[in-house]
Amino acid sequence: xxxxxxxxxxxxxxxxxxxxxxxxxxxxxxxxxxxxxxxxxxxxxxxxxxxxxxxxxxxxxxxxxxxxxxxxxxxxxxxxxxxxxxxxxxxxxxxxxxxxxxxxxxxxxxxxxxxxxxxxxxxxxxxxxxxxxxxxxxxxxxxxxxxxxxxxxxxxxxxxxxxxxxxxxxxxxxxxxxxxxxxxxxxxxxxxxxxxxxxxxxxxxxxxxxxxxxxxxxxxxxxxxxxxxxxxxxxxxxxxxxxxxxxxxxxxxxxxxxxxxxxxxxxxxxxxxxxxxxxxxxxxxxxxxxxxxxxxxxxxxxxxxxxxxxxxxxxxxxxxxxxxxxxxxxxxxxxxxxxxxxxxxxxxxxxxxxxxxxxxxxxxxxxxxxxxxxxxxxxxxxxxxxxxxxxxxxxxxxxxxxxxx
Amino acid sequence: xxxxxxxxxxxxxxxxxxxxxxxxxxxxxxxxxxxxxxxxxxxxxxxxxxxxxxxxxxxxxxxxxxxxxxxxxxxxxxxxxxxxxxxxxxxxxxxxxxxxxxxxxxxxxxxxxxxxxxxxxxxxxxxxxxxxxxxxxxxxxxxxxxxxxxxxxxxxxxxxxxxxxxxxxxxxxxxxxxxxxxxxxxxxxxxxxxxxxxxxxxxxxxxxxxxxxxxxxxxxxxxxxxxxxxxxxxxxxxxxxxxxxxxxxxxxxxxxxxxxxxxxxxxxxxxxxxxxxxxxxxxxxxxxxxxxxxxxxxxxxxxxxxxxxxxxxxxxxxxxxxxxxxxxxxxxxxxxxxxxxxxxxxxxxxxxxxxxxxxxxxxxxxxxxxxxxxxxxxxxxxxxxxxxxxxxxxxxxxxxxxxxx
Numbered sequence: 155x156x157x158x159x160x161x162x163x164x165x166x167x168x169x170x171x172x173x174x175x176x177x178x179x180x181x182x183x184x185x186x187x188x189x190x191x192x193x194x195x196x197x198x199x200x201x202x203x204x205x206x207x208x209x210x211x212x213x214x215x216x217x218x219x220x221x222x223x224x225x226x227x228x229x230x231x232x233x234x235x236x237x238x239x240x241x242x243x244x245x246x247x248x249x250x251x252x253x254x255x256x257x258x259x260x261x262x263x264x265x266x267x268x269x270x271x272x273x274x275x276x277x278x279x280x281x282x283x284x285x286x287x288x289x290x291x292x293x294x295x296x297x298x299x300x301x302x303x304x305x306x307x308x309x310x311x312x313x314x315x316x317x318x319x320x321x322x323x324x325x326x327x328x329x330x331x332x333x334x335x336x337x338x339x340x341x342x343x344x345x346x347x348x349x350x351x352x353x354x355x356x357x358x359x360x361x362x363x364x365x366x367x368x369x370x371x372x373x374x375x376x377x378x379x380x381x382x383x384x385x386x387x388x389x390x391x392x393x394x395x396x397x398x399x400x401x402x403x404x405x406x407x408x409x410x411x412x413x414x415x416x417x418x419x420x421x422x423x424x425x426x427x428x429x430x431x432x433x434x435x436x437x438x439x440x441x442x443x444x445x446x447x448x449x450x451x452x453x454x455x456x457x458x459x460x461x462x463x464x465x466x467x468x469x470x471x472x473x474x475x476x477x478x479x480x481x482x483x484x485x486x487x488x489x490x491x492x493x494x495x496x497x498x499x500x501x502x503x504x505x506x507x508x509x510x511x512x513x514x515x516x517x518x519x520x521x522x523x524x525x526x527x528x529x530x531x532x533x534x535x536x537x538x539x540x541x542x543x544x545x546x547x548x549x550x551x552x553x554x555x556x557x558x559x
Numbered sequence: 560x561x562x563x564x565x566x567x568x569x570x571x572x573x574x575x576x577x578x579x580x581x582x583x584x585x586x587x588x589x590x591x592x593x594x595x596x597x598x599x600x601x602x603x604x605x606x607x608x609x610x611x612x613x614x615x616x617x618x619x620x621x622x623x624x625x626x627x628x629x630x631x632x633x634x635x636x637x638x639x640x641x642x643x644x645x646x647x648x649x650x651x652x653x654x655x656x657x658x659x660x661x662x663x664x665x666x667x668x669x670x671x672x673x674x675x676x677x678x679x680x681x682x683x684x685x686x687x688x689x690x691x692x693x694x695x696x697x698x699x700x701x702x703x704x705x706x707x708x709x710x711x712x713x714x715x716x717x718x719x720x721x722x723x724x725x726x727x728x729x730x731x732x733x734x735x736x737x738x739x740x741x742x743x744x745x746x747x748x749x750x751x752x753x754x755x756x757x758x759x760x761x762x763x764x765x766x767x768x769x770x771x772x773x774x775x776x777x778x779x780x781x782x783x784x785x786x787x788x789x790x791x792x793x794x795x796x797x798x799x800x801x802x803x804x805x806x807x808x809x810x811x812x813x814x815x816x817x818x819x820x821x822x823x824x825x826x827x828x829x830x831x832x833x834x835x836x837x838x839x840x841x842x843x844x845x846x847x848x849x850x851x852x853x854x855x856x857x858x859x860x861x862x863x864x865x866x867x868x869x870x871x872x873x874x875x876x877x878x879x880x881x882x883x884x885x886x887x888x889x890x891x892x893x894x895x896x897x898x899x900x901x902x903x904x905x906x907x908x909x910x911x912x913x914x915x916x917x918x919x920x921x922x923x924x925x926x927x928x929x930x931x932x933x934x935x936x937x938x939x940x941x942x943x944x945x946x947x948x949x950x951x952x953x954x955x956x957x958x959x960x961x962x963x964x
Contacts, residue, residue, distance in 0.1 A: 209632050
């Protein structure tokens with residue numbers, strides 16, 4: 155081989171000059187944990203996957219066959235950065251119909267899953283050292299995405315009504331905060347939904363500041379009671395960015411999300427998107443639109459909500475029946491997660507390890523805190539298990555918790 | 560509506576605090592030009608699209624039907640950040656078979672098109688103010704992607720043998736340069752291929768420095784003479800990152816590229832990829848692998864090369880026959896582009912405008928220069944036109960050039 159001074163290159167390996175941001179970006183703890191829990195005898199409530207039985211494989215296959223046979227060489231060619239216009243129009247129409255929200259297709263950009271929205275928002279807004287606010291506990295994927303742009307995180311407590319407006323006001327009043335990121339509907343990881351009053355209070359606080367509201371609405375469609383909760387865009391039209399996802403209502407493997415933003419922000423997002431990956435998968439966009447145009451997505455979403463509600467109710471019943479009273483839990487009105495708070499001093503990492511020995515995996519809550527706290531919290535996923543598995547898994551987990559004291 | 564102090568939000572609009580990087584990232588001139596040239600009466604040599612007639616729609620449709628019917632709820636579910644292992648194995652095997660290059664699947668990450676490789680490399684390596692070197696002229700997509708990370712660009716001249724090693728040595732000797740980005744095979748925009756001697760000379764220069772070589776190999780498979788050119792990884796195994804793409808040999812709309820990097824760099828790329836968009840489109844990955852496993856991709860690539868060579872030869876013949884002698888041109892051994900240099904003082908932007916009036920679009924070369932030069936250069940694309948269109952379009956363009964003096 156033509157290797158030039160292999161000793162030198164071996165040295166180099168020790169001396170890589172990675173960008174500073176990489177040292178600040180946490181590896182996904184969830185990802186690491188999921189590797190541990192791959193043993194098929196383990197029942198896992200640790201992940202965050204939709205129920206595969208609720209993916210309409212047949213409908214999507216039909217849609218794929220149709221677009222490929224009707225328009226194959228176009229759907230497989232390069233396309234526009236903004237995304238397929240009829241799909242953006244569909245999303246805009248749905249906002250109008252569902253939420254009474256006026257959104258133009260020009261204010262919508264199709265992304266490679268809604269995770270990419272966070273990367274694009276980071277690119278467009280965050281300079282090193284900028285202050286940003288997030289929920290406490292906050293979505294790990296957002297902490298990772300924003301960390302790459304080296305902001306200072308200000309976590310704002312969640313309570314059972316949503317975000318703490320007093321703490322928010324304190325933070326926004328103490329320094330210029332570029333953006334707040336939150337999930338007002340069935341939050342990940344806590345399962346908490348902001349009440350209507352909470353949203354109005356927050357809007358009043360934001361109205362006095364110069365802070366963008368990034369509203370991650372991955373779970374808004376998965377409201378078990380079909381409750382309609384206002385988007386913050388209704389209150390703060392020029393300062394709200396919404397991120398949406400087809401992963402929970404259609405299929406995650408197609409990696410289709412979208413971002414809604416006012417026109418001047420959209421201009422910058424499109425530049426960032428183009429520099430990042432030119433455009434989103436066009437084949438998937440066309441399949442998704444074909445599906446949505448032909449199938450009744452409302453019926454499909456109703457089915458998902460009905461099944462998830464049953465699974466969630468079962469899990470809550472088992473918590474109340476079998477867990478020690480000292481374990482507090484949230485009662486989600488939608489989404490995929492329940493949040494547990496164990497008594498102070500109990501380590502959820504130890505609980506995780508004990509649970510794994512008994513064949514059940516749960517997710518310790520620490521990675522959802524940017525301040526290293528949350529050591530006694532746990533996230534449970536109910537969407538990706540059968541009722542049978544929920545019964546057996548919760549039984550096992552209850553035994554672990556009961557043995558704690 | 561519940562709008563809070565709409566006057567204030569109107570003011571905000573003037574006062575958006577975008578991140579500093581956005582002011583440094585050029586909008587795609589190509590994109591703007593393509594909008595102008597959408598008129599169907601215009602023959603366009605301005606874009607960079609593969610020939611749609613060479614996308615195997617039928618084969619891809621069959622592959623899609625197969626994976627969806629065999630394994631639908633898996634191919635539509637979330638998947639791993641690194642990408643589908645058999646696809647990465649296929650890519651690794653092909654490097655071994657084609658180039659005699661030893662690459663492990665663990666050194667391969669599937670990306671959302673090869674453009675995303677550049678974003679990930681920027682994330683992992685570039686701190687604000689870092690020095691990086693690129694070709695002059697350089698690929699616009701790379702200039703855009705890296706600009707987001709605010710480096711100082713050092714353009715290194717291309718000549719007919721490839722990159723100028725003397726200029727490279729000067730630049731690498733004058734400051735620490737984190738990375739060099741180049742396209743050794745059938746470069747975009749110039750069509751130049753580095754000679755074997757050039758590669759060896761460059762390896763010697765890089766061997767004395769501490770600079771990564773990012774080798775964009777989007778066009779290596781499209782060598783009209785099936786010439787095998789060594790990857791820089793052969794010379795600099797621990798310091799070369801290769802980016803690859805299925806866009807030119809399979810289909811761009813599936814947005815599938817990949818990045819090859821040594822293990823310690825791969826660790827960081829995977830973290831960056833996960834923070835950016837979790838993982839690449841899994842449905843597309845599975846369709847691509849199914850296709851590659853069933854079809855003879857070598858035959859397909861041979862067909863593409865044969866057709867592109869005919870189109871390229873025709874364009875070169877017409878240049879030599881009809882253009883003024885003062886117009887210099889490259890003779891590509893592959894890829895999709897020919898590069899024209901007009902006499903000093905002639906503005907390619909004016910030529911572009913005149914050409915458009917005559918119904919033919921070409922691409923002024925300035926955006927491929929980070930130093931504002933190149934005002935007398937033009938890129939011609941030959942892949943996306945029929946022979947008929949090449950004849951008519953070149954006729955029109957020759958008339959424009961002949962009328963210049």
